[in-house]
Amino acid sequence: MSKNRPFVLSIAGFDPSGGAGVLADVKTFEQHQVYGLAIVTGNTIQTENEFIKMAWISMDSIIESIEVLCNKYEIKAVKIGIIPSLDYLENIVSTIKRIAPKTKIIWDSVLKSSTNFDFMNLENQTKLEVILKQIYLITPNYNEIVTLSHSNETPENIAKSLSKSCAVLLKGGHNLEALGTDFLFLKDEIITLLPETKIILSKHGSGCVLSSAITANLALGFDTTSSCQKAKIYIEKFLHSNNTLLGYHHD
Numbered sequence: 001m002s003k004n005r006p007f008v009l010s011i012a013g014f015d016p017s018g019g020a021g022v023l024a025d026v027k028t029f030e031q032h033q034v035y036g037l038a039i040v041t042g043n044t045i046q047t048e049n050e051f052i053k054m055a056w057i058s059m060d061s062i063i064e065s066i067e068v069l070c071n072k073y074e075i076k077a078v079k080i081g082i083i084p085s086l087d088y089l090e091n092i093v094s095t096i097k098r099i100a101p102k103t104k105i106i107w108d109s110v111l112k113s114s115t116n117f118d119f120m121n122l123e124n125q126t127k128l129e130v131i132l133k134q135i136y137l138i139t140p141n142y143n144e145i146v147t148l149s150h151s152n153e154t155p156e157n158i159a160k161s162l163s164k165s166c167a168v169l170l171k172g173g174h175n176l177e178a179l180g181t182d183f184l185f186l187k188d189e190i191i192t193l194l195p196e197t198k199i200i201l202s203k204h205g206s207g208c209v210l211s212s213a214i215t216a217n218l219a220l221g222f223d224t225t226s227s228c229q230k231a232k233i234y235i236e237k238f239l240h241s242n243n244t245l246l247g248y249h250h251d
Contacts, residue, residue: 005035006219007073010212011062011092012081012108014040017048019246020205025079025212027249028234032216037073039065041083048204048245056084063095070099076219077104077136079212086127093134104136104218108211109144132165137224139211141171159185167224169214171207173200184228191225193232201239203247210235 010025018024022038029036039062045052069075078096083089089107096103128148132138140148142155145168149158155175159168163185172181172195180195203209213234217227241248 005033006076007037008034008215008219009037009039009069009075009078010081010215011039011041011066011078012208013042013044013054015044015046015205017046017204017246019048019203020208021081024205024208025081025215028209028212029216031234031249032213032220034076034216034219037069037075039069041081041088059088059091062088063091066092066095067099070096070103075100075103077106077215079215080105080107081208081211082110086131090127090131093131097134104215105134106211106215106218107135107138108207109138109140109148110207111144111147129165132162135166136218137167137169137214138162139169139171139207139214141173141207142175145170156183159183160190163187169228171210173206182228182232184225186224191228193228196233196236197240199240201243202245203239204245206235206239206247209238209247209249 008029010022012025013021015021015023022040026036026038040057041062042054042056044054080089080092093105096105145155145158151158155170159170162168164187168185170183170185172178175181180198180200182193184191184193210231213231214227217230222230237250238247241250
């Protein structure tokens with residue numbers, strides 16, 4: 001193991017197909033030459049196109065793992081994936097910030113699987129707003145950001161409002177008006193990230209891969225905009241790596 005590689009951590013689900021969750025994250029980390037650590041929030045029984053069931057890991061176990069890893073390693077950035085509740089998210093974020101306050105936290109706000117299995121419900125909007133102030137970046141798609149806000153505003157207006165708390169990368173995979181165009185909302189500006197091609201091939205776990213690529217780039221010292229731009233290039237290569245739902249990773 002190279003001593004020059006920064007440590008990054010994925011806190012996410014275990015998908016046995018390897019397309020999403022911690023397995024996909026660690027594959028992405030390795031391609032970016034950062035050292036990937038992982039904590040599993042839940043075990044799934046699934047393939048890339050069928051979701052059977054979910055078994056969540058206890059919060060106590062997750063917190064203990066975070067404490068052990070954060071006390072041992074200088075973790076530059078943490079990517080959080082599927083979680084069952086805001087209480088989980090709150091405890092995870094507060095534990096990281098207590099031990100390693102400078103660590104950047106990226107939340108891939110996955111609320112349901114691509115096969116429509118609900119992972120979490122947002123039962124307390126006020127709590128969510130408090131948590132987001134401790135998070136560096138969230139990466140919702142057009143469907144997820146509407147659920148995050150419980151409002152009738154447009155996804156763009158919701159993202160602009162949330163960006164007062166943390167940076168928001170509004171992913172364009174579900175943007176019917178500009179498919180594949182992402183928008184990065186920072187406190188003082190909005191940056192448009194255009195796709196290199198209009199041909200979009202679907203891949204299981206593409207959101208996981210994008211957020212973990214951003215996490216890796218942030219750990220390598222790139223700023224928010226550059227990290228998102230580089231991650232977009234990476235995810236487009238991933239999407240076009242083959243014609244199946246399980247993509248191949250390459251730099």
